[in-house]
Amino acid sequence: MTDPFLILDLLLAGAVIALAIATLTARDLFAAIVLFIVLGLLSALAWVRLSAPDVALAEAAIGTGVTGALLLKTLHHLRYVAGTLGEQAAHGVTPVTPVPMSVIWANAAFCGLITLGLAIAFLDAPLGGPGFDALVADAMPASGVDHGVTAVLLNFRSYDTLMEVVVLLAAVIAVWQIERGLSEAPAPDLSVIWQGFARLTLPAIVVVGTYLLWKGSEAPGGAFQGGAVLAAVGILLLLSRLYVPHPSHRALARWGFVLGTGVFAGVALLVTGGGRVTFEYPPEHAKTLILLIEGLVTVSIAVTLAALFHGREPVALRAKEAGHDA
Amino acid sequence: MTPDLIYGLTGIAVFAIGLTGALCAQDRLRRVLALKLCSLGAGFLLVVAAWREPPAAPDPVPHALVITGIVVMISATAVALALIRRLQSLEAEDDD
Known part of the structure; x- marks a missing residue:
């Protein structure tokens, strides 16, 4: 007797592979990005089937939602610079020199060999074998939270998570440096309907984001998923021009960037002493911390x-741009 | 046929498509997309490794690793896209 879910799994797997191929072969770049977003959402669905709701939420919110916004913004900028904004399709943003077919076939052959090796290794590997399940289950009572993934992220493997926050901080510093003085493509003109949409959805997004964060200690959700949903608020505000970054907001933004890293590292160091090592929270205060x-x-x-989406650091508008805005 | 086998092979296929694309694609934006496909394929494999036959609960450690990976990937993507925007603007200035 076949499991009806097996058919769903097979269809989903087929769709994911087809979308991956379509993403890279679509002639129009806009279509490629949209296909990539659909691919991300279907992957999230597949991960729900693999009982990984936390990962699915993170992929849908960060890997697909915010990344999709970043990709579309970049495409808009590139087309603005190339002067092809008015054209229907965007076939490419960089000048293309034709590559000999032999090189492409050689590349494809090597990729095929690597894939073959990976597939053999995967099929030989023991699946469903004992991993860290037992270790995590044993340590759960001391973690201060009731959800495995949150316990691993914020207690057992805190160094990883601290470094992850540092990577985000490094990324925003790098983006501000790279984009210094770069003139920005004018934002597309959004209609009145969009403004109304933003007003209706913004409060709902704030509630959903906060709920995801709060729920993370006992159920799927947590800081990264909640943070990404709240970042969507920032992106909507920036797009609808309800919030226009001003140079004087830079200091506040910088504090926002380092707040998480600072508090995380600070707590890690403050709990040391009295025989405890860095990141070893006292069990009675673990949940609060x-x-x-x-x-x-x-x-x-x-x-x-949201700052990564906005890109360049807010600087004083130059006379020309200021005149354009007025 | 179990979900872990199906999605494991899917992950390998997506990784392979991404790898081929990253080597063969000419367009910068498309190359970033190809690398993102690679990361998605790797995520599939880690999630599959964490899967246990229900009702057993999955292993949370690989899940945490994939979440970390997703956040690191968006940071890398944001920097790559900023570099692309800058490069394109510089090239446009050169043409003028």
Whole structure:
């Protein structure tokens, strides 16, 4: 008797592979990005089937939602610079010199060999074998939270998560440096309907983001998913021009970027002493400390992701642009 | 046929498509997309490794690793896209 879900799995797997091929072969870049977004959402669905709701939420919110916004913004900028904004399709943004077919076939052959090796290794590997399940289950009572993934992220493997927040911080610093003085493509003119849409959805997004964060200690959700949903608020505000970054907001934004990293590292160092090592939270305060870190890291993630979307650092408008805006 | 086998092979296929694309694609934006496909394929394999036959709960450690990977990937993507925007603007200035 076949499991009806097996058919869903096979269809989903087929769709994911087909979308991956379509993403890279679509002639229009806009279509390629949209196909990539659909691919990300279907992958999230597949991960739900593999009982990984936390990962699915993170992929849908960060890997697909915010990344899709970044990709589309970049495409808009590139087409503006190339002067092809008015054209229907965007076939490419860089000048293309034809590559000999032999090189492409050689590349494809090597990729085929690597894939073959990976597939053999995967099929030989023991699946469903014992991993860290037992270790995590044993340590759960001391973690201060009731959800495995949150316990791993913010207690057992905190160094990883701290470094992850540092990587985000490094990314926003790099983007501000790279884009210094870069003139920006004018934002597309959004209609009145869009403004109304933003007003209706913004409060709902804030509630959903906060709920995801709060729920993370006992169920799927947490700082990264909540932060990404809150970053969507920032992106909507920036797109609808309800919020226009001003140079004087830079200091506040910088505090926002380092808040999560600072508090995370600060807590890690403050709990040391009395025979405890860095990141070894006292069990009776573990939940409070984890919620404190998660809450502030969420704020940092939201601010950082929105800043990554905005790109360049807000600078004083030059006379020409100021005149254009007025 | 179990979900882990199906999605594991899917992950390998997506990784392979991404790898081929990253080597063969000419367009910068498309190359970033190809690398993102590679990361998606790797995510599939880690999630599959964490899967246990229900009702057993999955292994949370690979899940945490994939979430970390997703956040690191968006940071890398944002920097790559900023570099592309800058490069394109510089090239446009050269043409003028």
